[in-house]
Amino acid sequence: xxxxxxxxxxxxxxxxxxxxxxxxxxxxxxxxxxxxxxxxxxxxxxxxxxxxxxxxxxxxxxxxxxxxxxxxxxxxxxxxxxxxxxxxxxxxxxxxxxxxxxxxxxxxxxxxxxxxxxxxxxxxxxxxxxxxxxxxxxxxxxxxxxxxxxxxxxxxxxxxxxxxxxxxxxxxxxxxxxxxxxxxxxxxxxxxxxxxxxxxxxxxxxxxxxxxxxxxxxxxxxxxxxxxxxxxxxxxxxxxxxxxxxxxxxxxxxxxxxxxxxxxxxxxxxxxxxxxxxxxxxxxxxxxxxxxxxxxxxxxxxxxxxxxxxxxxxxxxxxxxxxxxxxxxxxxxxxxxxxxxxxxxxxxxxxxxxxxxxxxxxxxxxxxxxxxxxxxxxxxxxxxxxxxxxxxxxxxxxxxxxxxxxxxxxxxxxxxxxxxxxxxxxxxxxxxxxxxxxxxxxxxxxxxxxxxxxxxxxxxxxxxxxxxxxxxxxxxxxxxxxxxxxxxxxxxxxxxxxxxxxxxxxxxxxxxxxxxxxxxxxxxxxxxxxxxxxxxxxxxxxxxxxxxxxxxxxxxxxxxxxxxxxxxxxxxxxxxxxxxxxxxxxxxxxxxxxxxxxxxxxxxxxxxxxxxxxxxxxxxxxxxxxxxxxxxxxxxxxxxxxxxxxxxxxxxxxxxxxxxxxxxxxxxxxxxxxxxxxxxxxxxxxxxxxxxxxxxxxxxxxxxxxxxxxxxxxxxxxxxxxxxxxxxxxxxxxxxxxxxxxxxxxxxxxxxxxxxxxxxxxxxxxxxxxxxxxxxxxxxxxxxxxxxxxxxxxxxxxxxxxxxxxxxxxxxxxxxxxxxxxxxxxxxxxxx
Numbered sequence: 109x110x111x112x113x114x115x116x117x118x119x120x121x122x123x124x125x126x127x128x129x130x131x132x133x134x135x136x137x138x139x140x141x142x143x144x145x146x147x148x149x150x151x152x153x154x155x156x157x158x159x160x161x162x163x164x165x166x167x168x169x170x171x172x173x174x175x176x177x178x179x180x181x182x183x184x185x186x187x188x189x190x191x192x193x194x195x196x197x198x199x200x201x202x203x204x205x206x207x208x209x210x211x212x213x214x215x216x217x218x219x220x221x222x223x224x225x226x227x228x229x230x231x232x233x234x235x236x237x238x239x240x241x242x243x244x245x246x247x248x249x250x251x252x253x254x255x256x257x258x259x260x261x262x263x264x265x266x267x268x269x270x271x272x273x274x275x276x277x278x279x280x281x282x283x284x285x286x287x288x289x290x291x292x293x294x295x296x297x298x299x300x301x302x303x304x305x306x307x308x309x310x311x312x313x314x315x316x317x318x319x320x321x322x323x324x325x326x327x328x329x330x331x332x333x334x335x336x337x338x339x340x341x342x343x344x345x346x347x348x349x350x351x352x353x354x355x356x357x358x359x360x361x362x363x364x365x366x367x368x369x370x371x372x373x374x375x376x377x378x379x380x381x382x383x384x385x386x387x388x389x390x391x392x393x394x395x396x397x398x399x400x401x402x403x404x405x406x407x408x409x410x411x412x413x414x415x416x417x418x419x420x421x422x423x424x425x426x427x428x429x430x431x432x433x434x435x436x437x438x439x440x441x442x443x444x445x446x447x448x449x450x451x452x453x454x455x456x457x458x459x460x461x462x463x464x465x466x467x468x469x470x471x472x473x474x475x476x477x478x479x480x481x482x483x484x485x486x487x488x489x490x491x492x493x494x495x496x497x498x499x500x501x502x503x504x505x506x507x508x509x510x511x512x513x514x515x516x517x518x519x520x521x522x523x524x525x526x527x528x529x530x531x532x533x534x535x536x537x538x539x540x541x542x543x544x545x546x547x548x549x550x551x552x553x554x555x556x557x558x559x560x561x562x563x564x565x566x567x568x569x570x571x572x573x574x575x576x577x578x579x580x581x582x583x584x585x586x587x588x589x590x591x592x593x594x595x596x597x598x599x600x601x602x603x604x605x606x607x608x609x610x611x612x613x614x615x616x617x618x619x620x621x622x623x624x625x626x627x628x629x630x631x632x633x634x635x636x637x638x639x640x641x642x643x644x645x646x647x648x649x650x651x652x653x654x655x656x657x658x659x660x661x662x663x664x665x666x667x668x669x670x671x672x673x674x675x676x677x678x679x680x681x682x683x684x685x686x687x688x689x690x691x692x693x694x695x696x697x698x699x700x701x702x703x704x705x706x707x708x709x710x711x712x713x714x715x716x717x718x719x720x721x722x723x724x725x726x727x728x729x730x731x732x733x734x735x736x737x738x739x740x741x742x743x744x745x746x747x748x749x750x751x752x753x754x755x756x757x758x759x760x761x762x763x764x765x766x767x768x769x770x771x772x773x774x775x776x777x778x779x780x781x782x783x784x785x786x787x788x789x790x791x792x793x794x795x796x797x798x799x800x801x802x803x804x805x806x807x808x809x810x811x812x813x814x815x816x817x818x819x820x821x822x823x824x825x826x827x828x829x830x831x832x833x834x835x836x837x838x839x840x841x842x843x844x845x846x847x848x849x850x851x852x853x854x855x856x857x858x859x860x861x862x863x864x865x866x867x868x869x870x871x872x873x874x875x876x877x878x879x880x881x882x883x884x885x886x887x888x889x890x891x892x893x894x895x896x897x898x899x900x901x902x903x904x905x906x907x908x909x910x911x912x913x914x915x916x917x918x919x920x921x922x923x924x925x926x927x928x929x930x931x932x933x934x935x936x937x938x939x940x
Contacts (some may be wrong), residue, residue: 109164111135117571121564123579126512150485150494150536151209151263153397158186158208160809190256191296194230194249195803203256209263209537215529220262220285220538225306227251228294246440252296258545260291260477261372267489267530273769282529287479289540292472305466323452326445339449342442349434351422378554405482411531423498477540486533498523530892658727661713662735663762665728673697683805683929684792689763689922692756698801704744705752711736755795758800760921764913766809773812774931778819782846785813786909800910808932814854820847821870828886836886840893871897 111132118127139156162182192203212223230253266279293302328335467473482497495510497517508517528534541548552561564572676687677697688695696706713730745779755860769784788809818844827839847870854863874897877890916924 109161111394112161113481113571114574117567117575118840121572121575121579133544150483151211151265152265154209154537158182160865184257186257186261188253188260189255191252191254192314193252194247194298197249201249210400211257211263213264213265214281214283215268215279217283219283220289222824223264223283224294224373251294252299253291255296256291256295256477256542258542258548259480260540260542261538263592264534264536266534266536268483278485278487278489278534280528280532280534282527284527284552285479285535285538287541289479290467290479291475291477293467295475301471302740304577306773309463309466312459312463316456316463318461319452319456323456325447325454326449337600339442339445342438342445345436345440346757348421349423349426349431349438350743353426356559360654396450402480405924471601476543478543479538481539483537483539484525485536486525486531488532497526498515502551568785623919628636629797658724658731661724662728664732666710666714669713673710683808684926684931686804686922686925688801689760689925690918692753695756695759696752701752702748705749707924708736708739708744708749708877709753755798755802758791759795761913762788762795763802763925764916765791765910766927767921768913769816770812770932773816776819778816778823779842779846782813782816782820782850785809785816786850789813790853810863814863817847817850817854818866821873825873828890830882831886833885840889843893843895851897 115132117718118124136153136157159923162180165180165182166178187206187208189204189206192201192205194201210227212220212227214223217223217226229842230249230251264283267276268279270277288509292307326338329341330336478499480499484495484497486493486495497506497508499505500507500870506517506519506522508515508521526535532621550823552566553559554561554565562908564575567575633859670693673691673693673695676690677694679685679687681698688698693706693710696709713734714728715736716729765784765788769788772778772781772784792806792809793801796806824839824847825840827835827842830836851867851870854867874890874894881889889911
């Protein structure tokens with residue numbers, strides 16, 4: 109208890125980001141004497157902790173008592189009493205018992221009240237209310253609370269032992285609980301009125317069961333394994349009877365027609381749709397159907413006829429009188445069935461409302477308990493992760509306590525993580541506090557000044573000193589850390605200074621940084637591409653070098669290289685041959701960069717330290733570096749210079765993204781391809797907003813981004829249709845983690861009609877599963893997933909970050925990008 113006292117004091121007033129509870133944990137581990145790898149049962153742990161604290165307070169209060177019986181604060185806060193009233197083998201009994209955490213079974217119940225109702229009544233209790241009952245030998249008991257504690261804790265039993273498998277399993281199904289819980293119906297003082305209401309509810313539920321069984325006969329009609337709503341069955345019969353009679357067998361025209369012949373279509377009063385005619389129906393000439401969206405595949409039911417069936421079934425022989433009588437009967441019966449179904453549904457809804465409102469009168473809403481904390485477990489029975497939600501009553505908000513992270517939360521997030529049925533997370537403990545006991549959440553006030561006490565001021569003197577000592581140690585740790593960081597920074601600065609001190613005495617480009625895209629190594633060529641080009645240009649200026657010296661050679665080489673790059677910029681840019689990737693200056697020329705920016709960039713090419721192939725190149729390099737030193741800051745806006753080069757780096761990175769994405773797409777690795785294509789599209793869009801020559805073909809990138817999402821959606825839907833638990837989970841994970849976060853990117857631009865159509869097609873595919881026959885667990889997963897898919901928000905959601913992009917030389921990048929683009933034009937499936 110002393111260790112917890114200090115731990116809580118640090119949590120109140122420590123300057124640290126989080127408090128280390130290791131010492132308290134060590135005490136617990138020593139007592140449990142458990143294996144480090146084995147997690148203790150949380151109920152066992154909590155019971156043990158409360159028992160220890162109760163014993164510790166008991167010792168303390170007995171030491172300090174002065175004549176009167178001491179009060180134990182643990183008992184006062186966490187323990188209540190209930191009355192067990194029952195009958196055992198015909199004999200009545202009534203016992204008063206104390207309780208702390210109240211255990212509740214979860215399996216088979218939908219909400220907290222159902223759990224409580226089941227826990228309060230055990231066995232057969234009919235004889236409890238009848239003195240002279242014939243069933244006097246029956247046994248059973250009821251629990252009635254006589255005193256509730258200020259802090260009421262419910263222990264939700266979400267684990268059960270599987271006898272067949274010989275291991276514990278976690279119960280994941282959904283259990284709802286309210287933010288305010290009224291306990292009046294469970295109090296002993298309301299015993300008689302609660303018994304009356306329970307009996308009334310039991311009678312209503314019996315009536316409800318009968319009505320639901322009757323309704324089920326209407327909604328699932330038939331004697332075979334497949335059943336259908338009776339109203340639909342009558343409607344299908346009416347549609348069949350109303351179809352135009354046929355005079356031949358449905359197989360005659362197929363079996364008797366010789367190959368290669370066609371039959372003229374029969375002129376009928378009823379115009380059949382192309383769907384009904386089908387591919388085997390006789391036609392005068394082939395025709396091109398109008399463009400339309402593909403028919404949504406529905407794998408879970410065969411109640412609808414596939415469009416490939418050529419002929420609509422119809423009666424062979426029926427007279428007008430027979431048809432008139434039959435139509436009249438079927439129509440009347442269908443109306444009767446629909447009215448009966450509607451009456452049953454309304455009656456069932458009324459009974460549900462009556463049951464829900466049974467305890468809402470004021471006399472049964474006098475003992476309110478407000479939810480204060482929820483303890484959550486995520487995982488399976490043998491292992492998992494724990495966190496808590498605690499209500500901040502002063503700011504009226506929920507806070508999430510997850511290891512060292514404490515964040516603002518909401519009731520919606522609490523519901524999702526605590527009710528169960530969502531992944532493997534659910535509440536295992538609920539803490540309610542008496543809403544009428546305001547002292548539980550009220551602030552403390554200074555008795556002399558009347559001001560609210562906060563932080564350190566709420567602690568007694570010994571704990572104040574303890575926390576101050578720890579804060580002083582923390583400040584010393586900070587000072588030592590700052591000193592270490594400063595020393596490390598100075599060492600790094602000295603290393604950089606030593607590296608920069610060279611015999612030439614000339615500096616390089618901006619603050620010692622080289623332009624990495626001017627010096628990427630090539631796997632095929634040991635020299636650098638730009639260095640090789642520069643060296644060749646210098647060699648061509650050999651005459652100038654010999655006649656007029658290195659400065660004249662630099663001028664001649666500079667002019668020649670600039671002319672070469674201008675010619676490259678003037679060539680037509682195609683997907684297979686994008687000269688902008690060959691040199692940064694070509695990109696600058698395409699986008700009309702300022703002349704000073706271009707000149708400095710080209711000068712830096714000649715000032716590259718690695719330009720040391722021979723004496724001539726070294727001399728030209730030294731002159732170029734000297735000229736860079738002479739350029740004054742006002743002559744070239746260095747901030748603008750950096751922006752242009754940053755943009756070109758972004759252009760190259762975007763090119764790498766789209767190149768890798770398209771390669772993965774062609775390999776059908778759609779999961780990996782999507783992130784590259786998504787990021788590439790976003791980078792490209794940002795670049796194109798500044799100019800049409802600053803990025804790549806937007807339509808091309810939009811097309812493959814869209815196609816990749818459609819492929820992933822198709823794959824995920826196929827996995828879901830398989831019905832296999834593992835494949836279903838894999839499909840929904842693909843949708844939740846890859847497809848759904850990217851949909852807002854397609855919807856944000858309303859001008860892209862193809863993207864909007866693609867999103868609608870994806871949504872329609874999943875919505876088509878609603879109402880089809882499938883396993884209940886599939887239906888539940890589908891119901892949980894669809895709201896995320898159908899979210900109409902265009903707010904961009906977070907999606908996976910890209911891995912670190914590989915480095916390419918200019919030669920490698922140009923060659924590989926050209927190869928990928930050329931392969932696209934040979935791919936007929938790309939739709940372009």
